[in-house]
Amino acid sequence: MRVLLAILIVLGPLAGLAADINPQRAKFHYQMHCEGCHTPDGTGAMSVPRMKDQVGLFLETQSGRDYLVRVPGSAISALNDEQLAEVLNWILVEMGGDSVAADFEPYTANEVGDLRVEPLNEVERYRSQLLLEIAEQRSRQAN
Amino acid sequence: MKIIDRLFERKARSLAQHSSRRSMLRGLGGFLVGASALPLLPVAREASAQTGPTTPQEEGDQTSCDYWRYCAIDGFLCSCCGGTANSCPPGTEMSPITWIGTCRNPVDGRNYVISYNDCCGKSGCGSCLCQRDEGDRPIYRSDKTNDVNWCLGTTSSTYHCSSAIVVGLAFDNK
Numbered sequence: 001m002r003v004l005l006a007i008l009i010v011l012g013p014l015a016g017l018a019a020d021i022n023p024q025r026a027k028f029h030y031q032m033h034c035e036g037c038h039t040p041d042g043t044g045a046m047s048v049p050r051m052k053d054q055v056g057l058f059l060e061t062q063s064g065r066d067y068l069v070r071v072p073g074s075a076i077s078a079l080n081d082e083q084l085a086e087v088l089n090w091i092l093v094e095m096g097g098d099s100v101a102a103d104f105e106p107y108t109a110n111e112v113g114d115l116r117v118e119p120l121n122e123v124e125r126y127r128s129q130l131l132l133e134i135a136e137q138r139s140r141q142a143n
Numbered sequence: 144m145k146i147i148d149r150l151f152e153r154k155a156r157s158l159a160q161h162s163s164r165r166s167m168l169r170g171l172g173g174f175l176v177g178a179s180a181l182p183l184l185p186v187a188r189e190a191s192a193q194t195g196p197t198t199p200q201e202e203g204d205q206t207s208c209d210y211w212r213y214c215a216i217d218g219f220l221c222s223c224c225g226g227t228a229n230s231c232p233p234g235t236e237m238s239p240i241t242w243i244g245t246c247r248n249p250v251d252g253r254n255y256v257i258s259y260n261d262c263c264g265k266s267g268c269g270s271c272l273c274q275r276d277e278g279d280r281p282i283y284r285s286d287k288t289n290d291v292n293w294c295l296g297t298t299s300s301t302y303h304c305s306s307a308i309v310v311g312l313a314f315d316n317k
Contacts (some may be wrong), residue, residue, distance in 0.1 A: 002309055024314050025314045027314075028314035029314070030311060031311055032245070034243050035258075036241050036243045037238070037240050037286070045240050046295060046296040078284075
């Protein structure tokens with residue numbers, strides 16, 4: 001019984017996270033609304049940023065976390081709040097690789113709904129600035 | 144070596160005295176029940192979620208505009224230009240950036256996700272112009288319009304023809 005309890009304690013949070021994602025539905029929405037530019041595995045191309053193994057970096061700061069929702073491809077997509085939250089969580093789990101912490105806090109529909117009302121107008125400079133801030137934060141934490 | 148022998152002997156005896164086969168079964172049972180929870184993990188679930196056929200049964204002529212995969216196409220069919228519905232003609236490059244729609248396969252009645260990757264690098268093929276446009280949206284929905292040149296991410300932005308690749312099964316809400 002103790003062993004079972006221990007296993008459930010360890011796996012419980014992961015199972016809870018997965019329960020909020022319907023992988024088939026999330027993948028379909030990714031294909032219909034994101035994949036055309038971000039490519040099937042999130043590698044991206046040309047000026048389309050790479051998400052694969054990197055997208056989790058943005059969760060390291062609050063403004064970075066907000067950015068993944070406020071970026072126009074997310075904010076003004078035809079997906080509703082629940083669908084967008086699910087796709088974002090699916091992208092982080094499926095494509096984030098080591099850039100996403102195992103215990104990351106998944107997006108909720110309410111959070112996404114609040115953030116997407118302010119879509120970004122200028123993205124590239126904003127994104128560069130965010131990455132700079134994340135790098136500086138890492139540097140401070142390392143020292 | 145004797146020290147190691149004695150150490151192992153002591154440990155083995157201690158284990159035998161303080162545990163039972165029942166406790167081993169209990170531990171093993173707990174492990175198996177726990178392991179059964181593993182498919183709930185995101186990656187495993189994703190892998191097992193691909194229940195639909197990856198290459199659907201299909202029929203029809205790939206060089207005909209009526210072919211089921213072309214329901215949302217707008218361009219020259221690569222099948223008529225030295226390529227196929229899945230591949231670009233020699234001397235052209237497939238754009239990694241593309242527009243995506245869904246088409247119903249009449250053979251199994253299911254909807255599939257179709258990626259209309261353009262083939263780029265040579266001037267327009269000129270054969271088998273096909274414009275069916277199902278699901279096409281005005282240009283202000285730039286991700287859902289086929290009225291733009293999708294030769295993006297390729298060496299050349301010159302459009303030659305369009306492919307129609309099945310990339311998955313559409314999600315059915317029912």
